Structure formats: structure tokens, C-alpha cells
Amino acid sequence: MAQPNELLAQWSVSHGNLRRFFEDLALPPIGEEHQRAAGEAAAAAAIQETFGLDLEEFTLGVDSVGGAFETAGRPELTPRDPDVPQDVGAAAFFDVDNTLIQGSSLILLAEELAKRRYISLRELLPALTKQIRYRVSGKESADDIASGREQALSLVKGKSVAELQELCKDIVDRQMLDKAYQATIELASMHIAAGQQVWLVSATPVQIGQALAERLGFTGALGTVAEEEDGVFTGRLVGDILHGPGKQHAVAALAAIQQLDLEKCTAYSDSINDLPMLEMVGAPVAINPDRALRKHAKERGWPVRDYRSMRRMVRSYLLPAAALAGAALSIRHRRR
Template sequence: MSPADRSRRLNLQQRSAMAGEAAAAAAEVEVALDHPVDPTSAAFFDVDNTIMQGASIFHLARGLHRRKFFTTRDILGAAWMQLYFRVAGVEDPEHVAEARNSALSFIAGHTVAELESLGEEIFDEGMAHRIWPGTRALAQLHLDEGQRVWLVTAAPIEIAQIIARRLGLTGAMGTVSEHLDGIYTGRLVGDMLHGPAKSEAILALAAREGLDLARCSAYSDSVNDLPMLGLVGDPCAINPDAKLRAHARAHGWRIHDYRTGRKAARAGLLVSAVAGAAAGAVVAGGSLRRRAGG
């Protein structure tokens, strides 16, 4: 590896660490379990295609566009840039990160309060009915066991916290967009909360809250979340993509699939691609250790 490549990789690692630390710092305890029965054990849930059918960022983007939060040109230009990187197979993560950050400039000048207020409305109209009942029941099992439950998602922290609050979960960690005096600058704090950044966020939260990760659980649909799933003693694949399903089977992980048919599975792949595109445009165990097949 050349010195330039090592420098880029270090820079990416630093941005992932910064994104994780920012997400953990922003994670607020909401309404659930002020005094958990099991304070060292918790559960972490991805959102898109895990808690919610489809991509939360897509539903948020559509709702914001309807409310003139940004123009059609804004979202199409940014989404096209992201979709190109995914479909063309460009693997340089620094280029992808640069594209994501460049797509955030149009939210500059909007207020955090504005996004939070609109997010509440958009959850009611476009997200509430898309929550997977099966995954919601799994989260409730953890709460009933006296464990805290956090969402961990690449979606904006503002919408992640709304989803967590509406579902009665402990809190959420998501992508943090920089803002000054309550106004977005159009830049991210670190990077998207994606892949390795999620594991950094969980590590930071575990250190802060005194969690024993060997006693914690994590749930996701995507092979991209292996860094997060590999941190805990009880990983579980929910509506998994093909690679995650194969990995979960090979390692004896629990698998639950709440979709119906091959068509839904293929649709999930497309939604994931579009979600990644839209993200840049909008963002700034106890009894649960049972092994079950989906």
C-alpha cells in the first residue's frame, strides 16, 4: 500500500471514528427504562429494512420535497451522484464520502427545529405504517427483559430520534450534520453513520453506559453492518441480503425474514441502492439468546 493510500485509509478511519463519537454523544435516553433491570445488556437495531420496510431516508426525502424543503434539482442531482457510484461499482470510499458531503450543501441555512418538526409529520404520514411488526416485537422483548434498545442508522439523527421516541425505545444514534446556532452548515460531523462508523458509535456508547457487549444483541439486514453485528454476543439477521444470510447461517446466527417471496427480496436490494443515493441528498441476552430460523 502506498503512503497516499495509507493516508486516505487513516483519514477515512478518523472520519468513521468521529461520526461514531458524534452519534453516541447525541444519543439521548428517551422514555424507556429509566432504571433498567439489566443495565449492562442492550440491543442495537438498524432501521432501513430492519425496523422499517424500505428506506427511512427515502420516505423523509419525499416528505421534505413535498414541503418545498429543497428543489427537485437538488435531490435529483445529489441522488444521481450517489447512484452512479453504487451502480458503476466505484469502490473508493473516499470518493463516495466526498460525493455525499458535496450533496449536503443545499440544506445549509435550514434550521434543526424545522427538520425536527417536519420529521414528526413525515413519520406519521409515511413511516408509521411501514414498521415491521415482527422486528418491533423483538425490540419489545428486549425492553421487557429490562434491557435498553437503541437504533443505529445512517439516517439523520433527527429522524432516528423521532422513530425511537415513537416506538418507545431508549434512544437512537444516526448521522450527525453540523449546525451552528441551530442552523445547518451543510457539512457532516465526520461521515455517514454507516459500516465501521456504526461500530465506533456502539463502542463509544458502551463505554459511556457501562455495557458488556458480549451480553448485547444487534440486528440488521445488510452485510455492510457486519462490523456492528460482530461486536456483540448475540447478532441477528433481519430480512437479510444474500451475503448476510450466508454469513449468518455459516456462523449459527439467528435469522428472521418478515418479507414475502423472492420478489420482495429483490425489491429490498433496489431500495437499498436508492436509499444510499437519497441519503446524501437529505442528510446532512437472557431468554433472547434462542436460535430461530426465519
């Protein structure tokens, strides 16, 4: 019997095809029914031992990664520099919204799609309302996630795939790169210079993540994948929506396919919702964290980086100035 890492590495050979993996690769032929049952058992045991996931969760991740690769047309968007010694098995995973760029990539995309009449404002409003509510409260319900997913898929059903890809590239160039945190880009560049892979992992449509990754010279991007057929969207989802546990499933599948050692990997995010992804790597980092993630990171001793200019200005200048003013007023009151 193959070791768990060897068994899971065969996913790259099977291209995420579960039937072929179970029936052709997991074990030597021993009869179709017995082979399938034994293959499923072997794969499930390896997945549980390696990632702590069940087979269904891992399968969703494999579908998400396979869909991302198909959308990109290749597994890696940016070729590795042959002059840089590769740190085999090491990678960095970056969330997008408020980690790499300021604000919501989905809202930027939706606004632009409405302006260009790819979708109508009436169609857009329900999804925007949910996004705004989440950004204000910092909380998102499972019902909101599910209904938002169905709304988004219905919006693009029957629309041109090529047109959306071009729109995403244009939006990234004209709007998102200007909103990127330069310090986060520098962190990613340090990983690349160290011979490590850099992947964006976001709930945003995969076309946005891939356009960002390509422009910034990152290895690739995983995102929410809408199914394509004959050049248009079908209205169905491929794999998981990459939110919360969905990111964990996709990163686990990517780690199996790329033979990554998650203990050598780093993950960056601003949101407590990404805790499943952060906790599966050896080096989790909170960037511009929400209140819940900041508290959790401090309790765990994780690094916390805050690149939000207004908050940094308040902490660096306004709070010390207020403290000095308060001290001066107190001294003056005592003298009276």
C-alpha cells in the same frame, strides 16, 4: 492506573470532550505535556483492548454519540420503566432500513422534503440516484458514500434545524410507521421488557431515527449528525457517517458511555455493510438479509429472520405449489 472499563466510563463524565478527558480525567496531573501524552496512551490502550479500535476511530464515534445526544436534548429519549428490573450492561442495536422499516428512510425523507420545498428536486436528484443504484445493486462504493455525504450536507446548509425536526416527526407518523415490520418492533419490545436498552443505529439523519425511537418507546437513536449553529445547519458533519464501520465506532462509544457489556448485547441488520457492528456483539441476528449477509450468517450459525411478506409467501405457498405441479406433470408424462 484505572482498569480499561473504568477509564472508558469516564467519557460520560467528560461528555466526550477529548481535551478534558485526557488532561483532567485520564491520569492525575503530572504536567500538561506529559499528562496529555500519558492520557492519550492510556485511553488508546483501553480502546484497543476493549473494542479493537484506534483512538481516531473511537473519537469519531464519541463525536457521533455526543452529537446525537445534543440533537435529542438528552441521552435517552424514553425513560426506563422503574417497575422493570434492569439488565444492566445489556442493549439491542437495530438498523432501520429494511430491518425496522420496509425500504429506504432516506428516500422517503428526501421525497417529502422536495414536496414541501425544503430542498428542490434538482438538488435532490444526485443523492436519489445513488440511493436507487445502491438499493438495486446492494453495493455502495466509498466514493458514492463520500460524495453523497457532501451533497446531503450542502443541501441542508443554512436550513432551519427546528423545521427539519418537525418534518421528520411528521414523516415518521404519516409514512414510516405504516412501513414498519411489526415482528421487528415485537423483538425490540421483548428487549425492553427484559430491562435492556434498545437503540436504533442508522446512516439516516439522526432526526429520523430519534423520531422513530420516540414514537416506538425505544431508548434512543444514533444516526448521521449534521452540525448546528444558531438554529441552522452549518453544512459540516459531526463525527462519522453511520455507515459500515461508522456504526461500529458509534456503538463502541455508546457502550463506553453507557457502560454496556457488548457480549451481553444483540445487533440486528439486513445488510452485509453492517458486519462491523454485528460482529462486535455477543448475539448478532440477520433480519431480511441481503444475499451476502444471509450466506455469512449461515456460515457463522447466526439466527436469520425474514419478515418480507412476498418472499415468505413465495416460500410458503408458491414454491411448494410449483413443486407439486412439477411432480404431477412428471407422473403424467411417465404414464404416457
